[in-house]
Amino acid sequence: xxxxxxxxxxxxxxxxxxxxxxxxxxxxxxxxxxxxxxxxxxxxxxxxxxxxxxxxxxxxxxxxxxxxxxxxxxxxxxxxxxxxxxxxxxxxxxxxxxxxxxxxxxxxx
Amino acid sequence: xxxxxxxxxxxxxxxxxxxxxxxxxxxxxxxxxxxxxxxxxxxxxxxxxxxxxxxxxxxxxxxxxxxxxxxxxxxxxxxxxxxxxxxxxxxxxxxxxxxxxxxxxxxxxxxxxxxxxxxxxxxxxxxxxxxxxxxxxxxxxxxxxxxxxxxxxxxxxxxxxxxxxxxxxxxxxxxxxxxxxxxxxxxxxxxxxxxxxxxxxxxxxxxxxxxxxxxxxxxxxxxxxxxxxxxxxxxxxxxxxxxxxxxxxxxxxxxxxxxxxxxxxxxxxxxxxxxxxxxxxxxxxxxxxxxxxxxxxxxxxxxxxxxxxxxxxxxxxxxxxxxxxxxxxxxxxxxxxxxxxxxxxxxxxxxxxxxxxxxxxxxxxxxxxxxxxxxxxxxxxxxxxxxxxxxxxxxxxxxx
Numbered sequence: 416x417x418x419x420x421x422x423x424x425x426x427x428x429x430x431x432x433x434x435x436x437x438x439x440x441x442x443x444x445x446x447x448x449x450x451x452x453x454x455x456x457x458x459x460x461x462x463x464x465x466x467x468x469x470x471x472x473x474x475x476x477x478x479x480x481x482x483x484x485x486x487x488x489x490x491x492x493x494x495x496x497x498x499x500x501x502x503x504x505x506x507x508x509x510x511x512x513x514x515x516x517x518x519x520x521x522x523x524x
Numbered sequence: 525x526x527x528x529x530x531x532x533x534x535x536x537x538x539x540x541x542x543x544x545x546x547x548x549x550x551x552x553x554x555x556x557x558x559x560x561x562x563x564x565x566x567x568x569x570x571x572x573x574x575x576x577x578x579x580x581x582x583x584x585x586x587x588x589x590x591x592x593x594x595x596x597x598x599x600x601x602x603x604x605x606x607x608x609x610x611x612x613x614x615x616x617x618x619x620x621x622x623x624x625x626x627x628x629x630x631x632x633x634x635x636x637x638x639x640x641x642x643x644x645x646x647x648x649x650x651x652x653x654x655x656x657x658x659x660x661x662x663x664x665x666x667x668x669x670x671x672x673x674x675x676x677x678x679x680x681x682x683x684x685x686x687x688x689x690x691x692x693x694x695x696x697x698x699x700x701x702x703x704x705x706x707x708x709x710x711x712x713x714x715x716x717x718x719x720x721x722x723x724x725x726x727x728x729x730x731x732x733x734x735x736x737x738x739x740x741x742x743x744x745x746x747x748x749x750x751x752x753x754x755x756x757x758x759x760x761x762x763x764x765x766x767x768x769x770x771x772x773x774x775x776x777x778x779x780x781x782x783x784x785x786x787x788x789x790x791x792x793x794x795x796x797x798x799x800x801x802x803x804x805x806x807x808x809x810x811x812x813x814x815x816x817x818x819x820x821x822x823x824x825x826x827x828x829x830x831x832x833x834x835x836x837x838x839x840x841x842x843x844x845x846x847x848x849x850x851x852x853x854x855x856x857x858x859x860x861x862x863x864x865x866x867x868x869x870x871x872x873x874x875x876x877x878x879x880x881x882x883x884x885x886x887x888x889x890x891x892x893x894x895x896x897x898x899x900x901x902x903x904x905x906x907x908x909x910x911x912x913x914x915x916x917x918x919x920x921x922x923x924x
Contacts, residue, residue, distance in 0.1 A: 445571070446578070460604025461575045462555075469564040469571075470609035488535050488574060 426456060433457040435503045444490040468493060476502055528590050534574035536581060544596035548576060555606040557698040560639055562608055575603060632703040635692035646686035654701040656731060658738040750792060757788030
C-alpha cells in the first residue's frame with residue numbers, strides 16, 4: 416500500500432500513455448477502457464478518466480462517435496486519431512529512452 | 525421511513541431514496557465546481573450522470589427496484605474524486621482535487637461568485653443564493669424588488685457588499701460557499717464550535733428558516749405576478765366594456781366582469797404554464813420547487829374557478845335584487861313610460877314589457893332579450909344605489 420501511494424504521481428503522469436495504448440487496439444467506450452485498466456497498476460475511476468478523455472479529445476489525440484447500444488442510452492466510442500498515434504509513437508520512443516538512460520545509470524541492480 | 529423519489533438520470537428513470545438523491549446532487553455540484561473552466565464541463569457532467577445511472581441500473585434487478593442510499597454512496601465513491609485533466613502541477617498541489625471524503629458539510633463562508641454562468645454584476649446575489657442554497661433567480665428578483673421599494677437603499681447595500689465580500693477565487697472557495705469540502709482550518713474551527721453546540725445549531729436553524737422564508741416568498745411572488753397579469757387584463761377589458769362591441773357581444777345577460785375574469789385568468793394560467801414548459805422549467809422554477817408545480821397549478825385553477833363561479837352567481841342576483849325592490853306588489857315596474865313585469869326563467873331574472881318583449885336583468889343593467897341586437901340606440905340602463913339610471917345612449921326600442 417505504501418508503494419501504491421509512493422508512486423501515485425508517476426502513475427498519474429503515465430495515465431495518458433496507458434489510455435492511448437489501450438485505445439490503440441481499437442474503438443472502445445469509456446467503461447471499456449476503465450475495465451481494461453482495472454487489473455493493471457493504472458486502475459482508474461470515472462472521476463479521473465472522463466476529464467482526461469475529454470481533454471485528450473480536445474488536444475486532437477482522440478476522436479469519439481456516438482453509437483447506439485443494446486442496453487441503455489447511446490455510448491461514446493473513442494478511437495485514436497493520427498495525431499494520437501504519432502503521440503503514442505513519441506511516448507514509446509521516449510519511454511525506451513528513459514529506460515535506457517536508467518539502465519545506463521546502473522538501475523539494473 | 526425512507527422516502528423515495530423517481531429521478532431522471534441521463535434519460536434513465538430511477539427510484540432513489542431521498543438521501544441518495546441529495547448525495548448525487550451534492551456529488552454533481554462538487555464535480556461542477558471542480559471542473560470550473562473546463563470547456564467540456566457540461567458534456568462531462570452528462571457523462572458522469574450517465575455513469576451513475578449505468579451503475580445504479582447494474583445494482584438493481586429491475587427498473588422498479590429502489591436504489592438505496594448506501595448503494596448510491598458506494599457508487600459515488602467508486603466514481604472517485606473528479607480530477608480536472610491537465611491541471612498545472614502548482615495549482616493541483618495548492619487546491620487539490622476534491623476527494624469524496626471532503627464532501628462532508630463544513631461551515632459555510634460567504635464569497636461572491638463571479639465565474640462564468642454565476643454572477644451577473646458582481647456575483648453578490650449568486651454568492652448569497654449559494655450560501656442559503658436557494659435558486660439565484662429568486663434572490664435576484666427579491667433584490668431588484670427590494671431595491672425599487674427601498675428607493676435604491678438596497679442597491680447601495682449591494683455596492684457595499686460587492687466591495688467588502690471577497691470573490692471566490694479557487695474551487696475550494698466555491699465549495700466553501702455551499703458548505704462542501706473540508707480544510708484543516710475548518711476542522712480546527714469545528715473543534716472550537718463543538719464547545720458551543722448551541723451556537724452552531726442556531727446557525728443551521730436560521731439557515732433552515734431562511735430557506736423556508738425564501739420558499740414562501742417565491743410562491744407569493746409567483747401568485748402576485750399571476751394576479752397582476754390577470755388584474756391588468758381585466759382592467760384592459762373593462763376599458764372596452766361600455767363600448768359598443770363588447771356591450772352587444774355580451775347581451776345574453778352574462779356579466780361582462782365574469783367573462784373578463786374567466787378569459788384573463790384562463791389565458792394567463794395557460795400562458796404561464798406554456799412559458800414554464802417552454803423554458804423547460806429550468807430557469808423559471810428552482811429545482812427544489814419543481815415538485816410544487818403541479819399542485820400549484822391545480823390550486824390556481826381552483827381559486828379562479830371559484831372566483832369566477834362566485835362572480836357569475838352573485839353579481840347578476842345582486843343587481844336584480846336591487847331591481848326587485850323597485851317592483852310594485854304585482855311584480856311590475858314603471859320604466860321610461862312602459863310597464864315591465866319580472867319573471868324567473870331558467871335561473872335568470874327576466875323582465876317583460878307590456879308589448880311582450882323579453883328583457884333580462886344583467887349586471888346592473890336591463891338588456892333586451894329578444895334575439896335582436898339593439899345596437900347603437902339602446903344603451904344599458906344602470907342600477908345604482910337602487911336608482912335606475914340610463915348609462916348612455918338614447919333609450920328607444922330598436923328593431924323589436
